[in-house]
Amino acid sequence: MKAFREYFKNNRFNITCGEAKEIVDTKIIGVLVQFTRDRRNLIPVLQKVQEAEGYLSAESITEISHFLDVSENDVYSVASFYAQFRFTRPGDHIIKVCLGTACHVRGGERILDNVERELDIQPGQTTSDYKFGLERVACFGCCALAPVMVVDQNVYSRVTPAKTKKILELYK
Amino acid sequence: MTFEQIKKNAIAEWEAFENNEKPRIYVGTATCGCSSGALDLIEKIHAELEQNHIEATVIEVGCIGCCYAEPLVDIAKRGRPRISYNNVTPEIISALITDYLINDNPRPDLALCTIGEGEISGIPDISDLPMFKPQVRIALRNCGYVDPENINHYIARDGYSGLIRALKMTSEEVIEEISKSGLRGRGGAGFSTGTKWRFCYNASGDEKYLICNADEGDPGAFMDRALLESDPHSVLEGMLIGAYAIGASHGYIYIRSEYPLAIDRLRTALEQMGKYQLLGDDILGTGFNFNIEIKEGAGAFVCGEETAMIQSIEGKRGMPYPRPPFPATSGLWGKPTNINNVETWSNVSAILQKSAEWYAGYGTEQSKGTKTFALAGKVVRTGLIEVPMGITLRQIVYDIGGGIQDDKEFKAVQTGGPSGGCLPVSTLDLPVDYENLAAAGSIVGSGGMIVTDSDTCMVDLARYFLSFTQAESCGKCVPCREGTMQMLKILTDITEGNGKPEDIDLLLELSEAIKLASLCALGGTAPNPVLTTIRYFLEEYESHIYKKQCPAKACKELISFYILPGKCQGCLICKRNCPVDAIAGDKRMIHLIDQNKCIKCGVCLEVCPSRFNAVTKVSGEQMITPKELISVGSWEKL
Ligand SMILES: Cc1cc2nc3c(=O)[nH]c(=O)nc-3n(C[C@H](O)[C@H](O)[C@H](O)COP(=O)(O)O)c2cc1C
Numbered sequence: 086m087k088a089f090r091e092y093f094k095n096n097r098f099n100i101t102c103g104e105a106k107e108i109v110d111t112k113i114i115g116v117l118v119q120f121t122r123d124r125r126n127l128i129p130v131l132q133k134v135q136e137a138e139g140y141l142s143a144e145s146i147t148e149i150s151h152f153l154d155v156s157e158n159d160v161y162s163v164a165s166f167y168a169q170f171r172f173t174r175p176g177d178h179i180i181k182v183c184l185g186t187a188c189h190v191r192g193g194e195r196i197l198d199n200v201e202r203e204l205d206i207q208p209g210q211t212t213s214d215y216k217f218g219l220e221r222v223a224c225f226g227c228c229a230l231a232p233v234m235v236v237d238q239n240v241y242s243r244v245t246p247a248k249t250k251k252i253l254e255l256y257k
Numbered sequence: 258m259t260f261e262q263i264k265k266n267a268i269a270e271w272e273a274f275e276n277n278e279k280p281r282i283y284v285g286t287a288t289c290g291c292s293s294g295a296l297d298l299i300e301k302i303h304a305e306l307e308q309n310h311i312e313a314t315v316i317e318v319g320c321i322g323c324c325y326a327e328p329l330v331d332i333a334k335r336g337r338p339r340i341s342y343n344n345v346t347p348e349i350i351s352a353l354i355t356d357y358l359i360n361d362n363p364r365p366d367l368a369l370c371t372i373g374e375g376e377i378s379g380i381p382d383i384s385d386l387p388m389f390k391p392q393v394r395i396a397l398r399n400c401g402y403v404d405p406e407n408i409n410h411y412i413a414r415d416g417y418s419g420l421i422r423a424l425k426m427t428s429e430e431v432i433e434e435i436s437k438s439g440l441r442g443r444g445g446a447g448f449s450t451g452t453k454w455r456f457c458y459n460a461s462g463d464e465k466y467l468i469c470n471a472d473e474g475d476p477g478a479f480m481d482r483a484l485l486e487s488d489p490h491s492v493l494e495g496m497l498i499g500a501y502a503i504g505a506s507h508g509y510i511y512i513r514s515e516y517p518l519a520i521d522r523l524r525t526a527l528e529q530m531g532k533y534q535l536l537g538d539d540i541l542g543t544g545f546n547f548n549i550e551i552k553e554g555a556g557a558f559v560c561g562e563e564t565a566m567i568q569s570i571e572g573k574r575g576m577p578y579p580r581p582p583f584p585a586t587s588g589l590w591g592k593p594t595n596i597n598n599v600e601t602w603s604n605v606s607a608i609l610q611k612s613a614e615w616y617a618g619y620g621t622e623q624s625k626g627t628k629t630f631a632l633a634g635k636v637v638r639t640g641l642i643e644v645p646m647g648i649t650l651r652q653i654v655y656d657i658g659g660g661i662q663d664d665k666e667f668k669a670v671q672t673g674g675p676s677g678g679c680l681p682v683s684t685l686d687l688p689v690d691y692e693n694l695a696a697a698g699s700i701v702g703s704g705g706m707i708v709t710d711s712d713t714c715m716v717d718l719a720r721y722f723l724s725f726t727q728a729e730s731c732g733k734c735v736p737c738r739e740g741t742m743q744m745l746k747i748l749t750d751i752t753e754g755n756g757k758p759e760d761i762d763l764l765l766e767l768s769e770a771i772k773l774a775s776l777c778a779l780g781g782t783a784p785n786p787v788l789t790t791i792r793y794f795l796e797e798y799e800s801h802i803y804k805k806q807c808p809a810k811a812c813k814e815l816i817s818f819y820i821l822p823g824k825c826q827g828c829l830i831c832k833r834n835c836p837v838d839a840i841a842g843d844k845r846m847i848h849l850i851d852q853n854k855c856i857k858c859g860v861c862l863e864v865c866p867s868r869f870n871a872v873t874k875v876s877g878e879q880m881i882t883p884k885e886l887i888s889v890g891s892w893e894k895l
């Protein structure tokens with residue numbers, strides 16, 4: 086690992102994925118090799134790593150910190166500022182309840198209440214079996230069909246509290 | 258290839274497409290269409306065409322703005338206008354293919370309107386629809402008409418002719434043209450675009466940057482997304498013109514990562530521009546160089562603010578910094594930077610394609626041109642609209658929006674999102690422009706417009722916006738960080754029935770301080786929703802505070818659900834659906850809600866069969882119900 090980092094530091098990035106494989110988790114390396122080692126790439130790097138891994142693990146933060154030559158502290162400071170980044174493993178199904186203005190005036194909060202109660206978790210949390218994660222978002226742009234709830238890629242519109250239960254059943 | 262040749266080919270392609278023997282089928286696949294099932298319809302269309310051995314061209318277009326009528330499918334036969342069909346289902350697709358394509362019956366009963374030249378009896382033209390009649394489409398001119406992934410469509414409809422015109426002018430002449438048009442920034446603040454460009458043009462430095470603000474943070478607005486998904490080139494052409502005018506060689510589009518489709522379409526558009534030498538070095542052989550890079554936001558509302566956005570592009574926490582220096586002199590990487598909103602850029606390309614005078618012909622004295630709005634909430638026809646400045650709110654809500662759903666009473670229209678305010682009935686005849694809305698306590702904002710009815714609690718709406726700004730405050734300055742927190746706390750107390758008489762004065766005092774002392778406009782405008790609701794709906798605040806009553810019956814802590822003993826038929830439906838087992842009852846026994854257990858989710862009200870209508874919601878009242886289970890019918894006898 087150490088040798089690899091030295092190599093990384095000294096070689097501006099001409100390592101191939103094949104070489105990297107043996108040393109470090111290929112997923113992170115596969116992502117890092119797409120970028121130059123420039124601090125301004127920090128946010129795109131975080132986004133791509135999260136896309137590959139589902140979240141930002143402590144190990145990947147360390148890796149990013151070495152790669153961009155930014156302290157881990159700085160990496161966390163930036164990552165924790167933005168709502169997009171998570172630091173814990175997400176659920177298999179991600180439930181997003183819209184709390185944009187249109188959804189709010191049409192009862193979005195009651196939908197969220199119901200999902201919270203059904204799954205016994207708060208927004209930002211994951212069920213203990215990692216089956217479901219819950220997030221609140223502001224506006225999907227389907228305001229005309231409010232209130233809106235999205236499970237994975239499926240959009241459910243004009244949701245009612247009674248309907249939420251049935252929707253969740255589909256994924257259990 | 259010269260641009261003339263490119264344009265000739267594009268027009269030839271467009272004409273061949275319009276005059277083709279084969280019928281054309283257009284499907285709206287912006288996010289609104291997709292979420293209503295447009296993608297499944299495309300599969301269905303292909304399957305039906307194959308089954309019936311019909312050849313047709315199926316194209317995906319953007320959003321025409323009738324979100325309430327999605328999914329929309331249009332069919333055009335050669336020499337006839339497009340017929341737009343609304344709320345299409347797979348069954349309707351089968352019917353249309355048999356009836357219109359095979360048997361030539363256009364099915365006026367299923368149609369919304371026709372689009373384009375020609376008439377079809379029994380179907381109105383789009384410009385005669387009440388929703389479209391008052392509209393003028395400049396920024397949205399191509400939305401729903403062109404294939405957003407085909408640059409030739411854009412070019413055939415005069416696209417990039419504005420750039421060609423600009424390239425023949427000097428920078429100063431282009432800036433002058435924009436100034437003359439009277440265009441003001443559409444991102445919220447409404448600052449003169451020409452003046453802003455001049456600042457940046459005059460700033461010294463050989464490297465300058467340009468940013469397109471596509472962060473669209475207002476949580477109830479989708480104008481920029483719809484525009485980028487439906488007609489990305491109109492925005493990109495505007496950016497090229499701006500870059501030429503101020504002398505920028507590098508541009509960024511800062512776009513929310515929640516907009517994957519828009520990002521995708523922008524990438525495609527940039528690639529196509531590169532192929533036509535409309536991007537990169539030596540654009541169209543004129544020696545003008547310009548590159549555009551896409552930066553995806555990471556979910557922070559404050560990054561829509563100019564200085565925070567600059568920080569974010571530099572890879573830092575998106576926290577605003579004090580101005581001056583203004584970005585126009587020292588912005589991204591310390592270089593002069595000009596930031597404009599998506600819609601502003603689309604207007605820029607339109608102005609250069611036509612003329613400043615033409616643009617200034619729309620609108621009012623101080624506010625020229627048009628503005629897009631995302632009309633949503635409790636109106637009948639929700640959607641994306643574009644209207645000349647100076648139109649009244651009444652025309653927007655009633656003529657375009659079709660009035661309030663279920664014939665309820667209009668209460669307020671919220672404009673400007675978390676930075677704006679709620680405007681009551683008395684303001685309905687106000688002409689919409691920057692000055693008038695500001696005088697009424699709100700702002701034009703970026704274009705979110707949410708209509709509310711008697712079921713919406715104004716105190717709760719103010720609390721909602723404060724909860725948003727409080728969560729999105731970056732925490733750098735104290736008035737915004739601590740002030741919004743205190744305001745939210747007071748508002749929450751009021752909505753939960755713990756309000757105190759002095760709370761209203763305290764809210765006003767806090768609002769004043771936060772407005773004056775915040776570092777950026779996030780804090781500076783955060784009190785607006787509270788101030789306007791206190792100004793126009795004081796009695797609702799007083800009801801909550803003095804009577805512990807929510808007139809709209811929306812605040813959970815102040816409402817109760819009851820089963821009306823005279824109406825309950827003992828059918829067990831509510832009991833079975835209650836998530837917390839708070840309902841007691843047996844078959845043919847009058848059901849009872851245990852008020853201590855009830856969490857006020859409203860499921861019982863929703864599931865009680867409408868022929869019984871036995872569940873009621875009250876606020877500030879207590880109802881008399883049986884003490885124990887008694888059989889249906891025995892209540893009246895007691
Ligand atoms: C908290 C905050 C959020 C903002 N969000 C946006 C936004 O999402 N989109 C936008 O175009 N402008 C937004 N603005 C306004 C921008 O700071 C800026 O005024 C605008 O991009 C300038 O472009 P314009 O002159 O074309 O309007 C926001 C401002 C503040 C203070």
Ligand code: FES
Nearest residue numbers: 183185188225228
């Ligand atoms: S507010 Fe929920 S989709 Fe727009």
